[in-house]
Amino acid sequence: MSIDAARATPRGGELRATMRDWRRGRSELKIWQVFEDAYVALLSTVIIGSMAGNVVWGLRTMTDAACRGACADARSLLPMSAALLAVLLALALARLLGPVFVSPAASAWLLSTPVDRRDLLRPSLWRTVAGAGFAAAALAAAPVLLAGRGPAESALHLAAVAGAAAAGTAYAARCQIRERRGAVRVTWLVTATLWILMLAAASGRAELPPPGVSDTSWLVGLAAGAALTIGLAVVLAFGSDRDLALVRRRTLAETESTWPSLSGALASFDLGLMYDVLLARRWSTAASVRSRRGGPKGAMALVHRDLLRVARVPQPWILLLILLVVPYALAAAEAGRGVMLGTSLTALLVGPSLCAGLRVVTRTDGLLVMLPFRRRTVLTAHLLVPGLGLMAYALLAAPALLTIAEPPEAVGLSVATGLVGVAATARSVCARPPDFARPLVSTPAGGVPTGLVANLARGIDVWLVAGLPLLIEGWGVGLSVGVSVLTLWWVTRPDARRESGRPQPR
């Protein structure tokens, strides 16, 4: 009986082929017809890609001409830093999203059958590993190009980056399948290496062979590194592939809803919703916490709760502290007033992860209406702790500005920089999602929901508008402070409501 049952069980590949046949049978368009319809998007991608490439090439030419001394030393570290950053991102995303995953439908309908799970999961594993490699190489392409290296060296760098990211993803898959924490340790190891590299750049103690020097031994070493990482990726991916049969359903259940949720959020360019999905994912793995009660009353209770959050989730604060090296590395690279842009951008990138409380009270009105305060009071209370943290970060970076300003002025510039970071973070966290209830906006690509495209720029827009004036001496700083304060005033305005279509009759 059991032998007959085993014979009757189809292979995963057969099931996939059957489903593919059904889907193809229902499709109404040929693939070339889809491309015909998507020609605007394809053309736009090619044109924007060419423009971006031109910009990067122009920047490289300018840097070739202008970058000397400390700037050249820092520039020599650019490919290595970009490589480590790309690998770090690949590892972090792999740990967050899988990398072995199934859709909720496949989980419900297929994983409960006797079909070999390895057969079912193998294609997505290999796609993810290969995709991580290509994406990492694409991400590192611009920094590697800006480093001013020759074609062979740049290509080897990118191959090494792709291999390392793919290897990291494959290793994360193996850890996920075997329910081990090795990928966490590797993530911290890569983070520490990147930090040390930036510290070395900030203190001027590290440099690689300058661009244009065709040192054969350096190239051979680089080629060996690329071959090693690619080889490692292949070995780890085969290892993970072999282990797939061991994966437990509970392991896959941890991530099976994350992908569809993130896809939905991405389809509407709703970065806030993506943040919510990741926040929920972060906390769904912990069933309970040690409750902390007590504290002040009134609006200060919200501030006190945010302080308790710092103790409960210190990781983003530690990251902010670690990234204090960024302004000093920029200063060592003779970035001048660009240090302020780098500092405020770092604040914007880390800031939203400090604002869990603020995000929850602004994503819906559900909690806001339960509190006996005006909207501005609630938002200001929840912005206080992260805002002070970001201001402290900017102030701790003040010594990096001593190359361009006297101490009192450097402190003033740091305050302005911190305000840019706080305002951009507040805008990023509190911005409204696309409004699908309003009329569509006409664009060359068709009807687009109101606020869909602007949603992609949330936070970055304020960083640019408030941050760029910092590059101008004198009145630029006043303008930047004005824009930041105005943004904070606007973001916390009392009458911002979810349903804003019609005024209430009195």
Place this chain on the structure above:
Amino acid sequence: MTALLSVRALRRAFGDHVVLDSVELTVEEGEAVAVVGPNGSGKSTLLRCVVGAMARDGGAVLLDGEPLDERSPRVRRDVAVVMDDIDFFPDLSLVEHLDLLARAHGADDVEEVVDDVLEELRLVEVSGHLPSALSSGQRRRLALASALVRPRRLLVLDEPEQRLDAEGVAWLKDRLLREKQAGSGVLLVSHRADLVEATCDRVLRLGEHSDVD
């Protein structure tokens, strides 16, 4: 004497479809009023319009004779609302939610009030759980608890019996009666005839023949 809550000639339409038209309603202190009717008759829409979660096309909603503006801290202090769409902080435990809310409202004896409500709603065992670890019934209890740990004059409840077991519904009846005795007004939407009969003084029927019993 001015009613605690007055709804006058309230109207709400979705496109051409008029859901609520000329709805009149009052709730006095110490009185419970139920809104009943078939699915789609506009019960939850009425509550949303009353508490300001949804815009009205016409009419007025008054609290103590003044226009009810949910942005006003005074209104939020007086009106406790439990709708279906309550949100939670993903990183705060059940008891921390209640503690935070009670403190934000400046309640006296916060710890005692929170402990009593946890006991009453049988949530003590899961008080350290995060919202993601709660069952749907426990989430519903948490939503009800959120209205009980804070001072209030008017309770607005949308199908509070939802996802409660028989013991929970019995507790709810008793609790609503105690709310009335304490002088609070109650406005609730419910599909449970026994709950409405046991607790409510008047009933507003929505649907084809809207009237007040």
